[in-house]
Amino acid sequence: MNGEGLQLLIPPLTDPKWINNDSIVCIIKNGMDGEIEVNGKNYNSRMTSNDKIENDEIADLISYIRNDFTRRPKKITLKEVTERILNCR
Numbered sequence: 001m002n003g004e005g006l007q008l009l010i011p012p013l014t015d016p017k018w019i020n021n022d023s024i025v026c027i028i029k030n031g032m033d034g035e036i037e038v039n040g041k042n043y044n045s046r047m048t049s050n051d052k053i054e055n056d057e058i059a060d061l062i063s064y065i066r067n068d069f070t071r072r073p074k075k076i077t078l079k080e081v082t083e084r085i086l087n088c089r
Contacts, residue, residue: 003069009045011038016070019062025081026088028058055081 005012013019018038026032031049035042059081067073 003065005038005043008041008043011036011041011043013065013069015039016066019065019070020074022084022087024062025058025076025084028061029053029085030088055085058085 003013011018015038018024027047029050031047033046035044037043056078059076059078062081063075066075
């Protein structure tokens with residue numbers, strides 16, 4: 001509810017370094033598998049891909065998370081999302 005995650009299963013969305021990282025676009029679109037570190041804690045839960053989500057929806061979602069959970073509002077544009085998706089691995 002407040003973006004703090006769920007124990008060691010789901011990482012929090014409150015770390016500006018993590019949510020402002022370019023890879024967040026790829027993770028939302030393509031999912032991820034493997035360990036990550038957020039706020040000094042390790043998480044190793046799989047996030048499934050979402051190939052039906054549109055780029056403008058990704059931009060809105062990331063902008064919302066940045067505004068509501070990091071207290072450092074930083075909008076991401078549709079153009080930025082589209083460019084970052086082209087660089088996803």
